[in-house]
Amino acid sequence: MLVKLPDLLKKYLQNVDGLEPVDLGPKGAATRSKKSAPASLAEKQHLVDQLEKQSRVNNRLVACITILYFLIFALAAGLVIYHRDSPKVITTILGGSLLSLLAIIQSLSKLWRDKNAMDMLRTILPNLAPEEAVKVIQSIYFASMMSTADNRKRSAPQWTT
Amino acid sequence: MMSGVRQVIKPSDCIMAFGIPTSRQAFAEALANPTNRDFVVNCCPVWEKYYYEVVSEIESIEPVIRSLGAKVVHNITLNDFGELFKQQPYAIILFCHWQEAAVEFADGLAPVPAVIDRVPVAFSGFLDLCICHPESLAVTLHNTRPNCLTKFIPGVAIPSYWLYFYWGVFKTLKDSDTSYMDALETTIRAFLSRRKN
Numbered sequence: 612m613l614v615k616l617p618d619l620l621k622k623y624l625q626n627v628d629g630l631e632p633v634d635l636g637p638k639g640a641a642t643r644s645k646k647s648a649p650a651s652l653a654e655k656q657h658l659v660d661q662l663e664k665q666s667r668v669n670n671r672l673v674a675c676i677t678i679l680y681f682l683i684f685a686l687a688a689g690l691v692i693y694h695r696d697s698p699k700v701i702t703t704i705l706g707g708s709l710l711s712l713l714a715i716i717q718s719l720s721k722l723w724r725d726k727n728a729m730d731m732l733r734t735i736l737p738n739l740a741p742e743e744a745v746k747v748i749q750s751i752y753f754a755s756m757m758s759t760a761d762n763r764k765r766s767a768p769q770w771t772t
Numbered sequence: 773m774m775s776g777v778r779q780v781i782k783p784s785d786c787i788m789a790f791g792i793p794t795s796r797q798a799f800a801e802a803l804a805n806p807t808n809r810d811f812v813v814n815c816c817p818v819w820e821k822y823y824y825e826v827v828s829e830i831e832s833i834e835p836v837i838r839s840l841g842a843k844v845v846h847n848i849t850l851n852d853f854g855e856l857f858k859q860q861p862y863a864i865i866l867f868c869h870w871q872e873a874a875v876e877f878a879d880g881l882a883p884v885p886a887v888i889d890r891v892p893v894a895f896s897g898f899l900d901l902c903i904c905h906p907e908s909l910a911v912t913l914h915n916t917r918p919n920c921l922t923k924f925i926p927g928v929a930i931p932s933y934w935l936y937f938y939w940g941v942f943k944t945l946k947d948s949d950t951s952y953m954d955a956l957e958t959t960i961r962a963f964l965s966r967r968k969n
Contacts, residue, residue, distance in 0.1 A: 636871075637810065
């Protein structure tokens with residue numbers, strides 16, 4: 612099953628209290644540091660295992676999508692040759708295949724980005740102390756949250772009564 | 773200096789002051805100089821998380837608060853805090869971190885007596901402490917600055933929540949001729965009724 616990288620990271624951060632909101636007092640900080648450090652060694656290993664599993668799924672998906680890409684290309688080329696006397700049909704086939712190839716490239720690049728991030732995390736996480744691992748994961752997770760929340764933040768908030 | 777609990781207050785009589793970092797530069801400086809600091813160093817040393825939960829909310833709300841007429845100041849030091857009173861505001865809303873009987877300003881932790889010293893004895897306005905558990909500061913203020921009204925948060929203060937709260941307060945102050953206390957009460961009621969719904 613395909614699990615998105617932010618979802619994996621979110622689950623990990625939930626388990627190590629890495630999603631606790633930032634507050635203005637010392638109490639929250641004390642709770643956070645007490646809870647996250649001892650628990651996160653096992654959690655870190657679990658995350659690495661999950662990343663390995665997802666990385667394998669992603670590799671298979673990348674292979675399938677690449678094959679699909681060439682199949683669509685070959686199919687379009689075949690149809691163009693078959694309908695070589697009909698410019699209208701050729702235009703439709705080329706237009707359709709171009710659109711579908713663009714969609715495939717988009718999903719492929721997204722998968723590739725996820726795969727790269729997963730591979731990077733799988734490499735560096737085992738060498739990090741649990742507390743440092745939490746920071747790295749927080750950094751990646753909240754960066755991805757910011758990019759998805761960009762549109763929400765850009766629009767001025769409205770006060771409704 | 774203005775006085776009176778029931779006098780009509782407008783957002784322009786209020787100053788929202790941030791002692792916590794509100795920019796990447798201030799955040800990096802705090803991390804690079806951890807001596808006498810606690811907030812960024814121990815509570816949230818990851819910029820992406822801090823930006824998402826605190827700074828982005830400030831960036832989002834600040835223009836609205838300014839458009840309502842309130843003044844907003846960033847990265848205030850202990851001295852800046854004392855200087856704020858020279859502008860003769862009615863209310864100062866202080867967003868700072870609290871750690872073991874000290875308030876963290878942009879230049880580091882300041883013990884309660886040093887903070888109290890910066891509040892003029894004659895100040896008869898409202899000091900709104902958006903700080904977690906600043907009981908000892910509030911009690912000392914109450915005892916030594918009898919004309920100063922103080923509001924404080926006895927529990928955990930989440931900046932993003934309180935930013936929206938003060939937006940509500942300023943909106944109430946702008947839209948109706950009311951006192952700061954009444955605006956607080958109106959906003960609290962609005963928040964509580966929303967929570968029930």
